[in-house]
Amino acid sequence: MIHDNTEFTVTPWKVEGNIDYNKLINQFGTERISNSILNRLEKVTGDIHFMLKRGVFFSHRDLNKILDWYENNGKFFIYTGRGPSGNTHVGHLIPWVLTKWLQEKFGVNVYFQLSDDEKFFANKDATLKSTYQFAYKNAIDFIALGFKPDNTKILINTKNANNLYPIACKIAKKINLSNIRAVFGFTNDTNIGMIFYTAMQSAPCFIEDKPVLIPLGIDQDPHFRITRDIAPKIGKIKPSIIHGMMMPSLTGINTKMSTSIKNSVIYTTDIPNIVKKKINKYAFSGGQSDIKLHREKGGNPSIDIAYQYLRMFFEPNDMKLKKIHDDYTSGKLLSGELKQMTIKKINDFLSSHQKNREKAIEKIDEYMIK
Numbered sequence: 597m598i599h600d601n602t603e604f605t606v607t608p609w610k611v612e613g614n615i616d617y618n619k620l621i622n623q624f625g626t627e628r629i630s631n632s633i634l635n636r637l638e639k640v641t642g643d644i645h646f647m648l649k650r651g652v653f654f655s656h657r658d659l660n661k662i663l664d665w666y667e668n669n670g671k672f673f674i675y676t677g678r679g680p681s682g683n684t685h686v687g688h689l690i691p692w693v694l695t696k697w698l699q700e701k702f703g704v705n706v707y708f709q710l711s712d713d714e715k716f717f718a719n720k721d722a723t724l725k726s727t728y729q730f731a732y733k734n735a736i737d738f739i740a741l742g743f744k745p746d747n748t749k750i751l752i753n754t755k756n757a758n759n760l761y762p763i764a765c766k767i768a769k770k771i772n773l774s775n776i777r778a779v780f781g782f783t784n785d786t787n788i789g790m791i792f793y794t795a796m797q798s799a800p801c802f803i804e805d806k807p808v809l810i811p812l813g814i815d816q817d818p819h820f821r822i823t824r825d826i827a828p829k830i831g832k833i834k835p836s837i838i839h840g841m842m843m844p845s846l847t848g849i850n851t852k853m854s855t856s857i858k859n860s861v862i863y864t865t866d867i868p869n870i871v872k873k874k875i876n877k878y879a880f881s882g883g884q885s886d887i888k889l890h891r892e893k894g895g896n897p898s899i900d901i902a903y904q905y906l907r908m909f910f911e912p913n914d915m916k917l918k919k920i921h922d923d924y925t926s927g928k929l930l931s932g933e934l935k936q937m938t939i940k941k942i943n944d945f946l947s948s949h950q951k952n953r954e955k956a957i958e959k960i961d962e963y964m965i966k
């Protein structure tokens with residue numbers, strides 16, 4: 597429950613309030629991504645992704661262990677996923693883009709789970725047909741990021757039950773109701789699909805007999821806390837995890853972009869005029885109330901949604917981003933000008949993404965596990 601703006605809730609099914617990512621590290625018991633681990637990653641991969649450098653991915657579990665494994669034994673694999681409750685928005689792409697980068701750097705296999713069962717259980721109005729259809733739509737956006745079918749496989753839970761259910765059974769036998777209650781706060785009227793579901797989300801962690809690395813939005817961490825607890829009990833290595841921030845809503849830094857919140861979202865299929873309208877009309881501005889004041893005092897990039905979208909995702913170039921930051925802070929760059937730059941960046945990205953989507957539609961079957 598939220599009483600004032602210092603309280604927040606982050607669970608796989610609810611993200612609310614003013615998220616304090618530092619507090620979350622303590623609450624969840626994860627580790628901060630330190631400079632020393634970034635240096636180590638850079639030594640191994642020869643590069644460092646801007647989302648890591650800028651702290652968009654800020655927390656982890658056992659990242660050192662997966663690097664140890666890689667250096668001593670070789671390949672691991674990567675697993676991430678999406679709950680197909682609606683169309684893809686640009687916030688969903690954050691962990692997928694990092695997944696792509698990690699796959700290239702380490703040369704490893706990727707599994708992508710589409711949990712249509714989960715969204716059917718979790719959302720009152722969802723039907724199995726609607727979640728299955730969204731699974732296919734979401735898969736198109738994933739493929740459009742450039743994944744290749746020879747080392748990338750997509751699992752739709754109801755369709756690939758034969759691949760996942762036997763693993764899920766082994767996991768489910770080691771989890772009892774009080775574990776689940778403690779982690780998710782379920783009550784007597786929670787449907788039993790939800791109670792079993794965490795075993796399905798854990799299953800792909802053990803689909804190959806190698807350690808796994810999971811890039812995800814930090815709201816998904818509770819599932820894998822359970823997975824990590826039971827891994828030794830079924831003779832497996834605990835999954836390593838790398839946690840990202842959630843992209844904020846258009847309307848402000850304290851809410852996450854979410855299909856269920858009106859005016860909060862930019863979809864991957866939005867056309868240029870829609871993006872322009874959404875940014876101009878809804879993107880919360882850190883600028884001053886009039887031009888004179890703005891020139892005098894400057895804007896505040898840390899609460900400015902246009903700036904944050906550039907920082908988190910749409911402006912990979914550090915020098916350009918720094919100039920925007922400094923010009924905005926000094927008052928040289930106006931809020932309207934910053935918005936125009938952001939609209940252009942988003943539309944450039946979406947125009948090529950939308951072309952890649954068209955190609956992806958034809959190839960989708962190549963990624964599906966038979």
Ligand code: TRP
Nearest residue numbers: 676677678679709711797812816
């Ligand atoms: N539960 C996730 C969601 O609601 C989807 C998901 C399934 C997932 N498997 C995953 C996310 C693995 C991250 C990693 O979006």
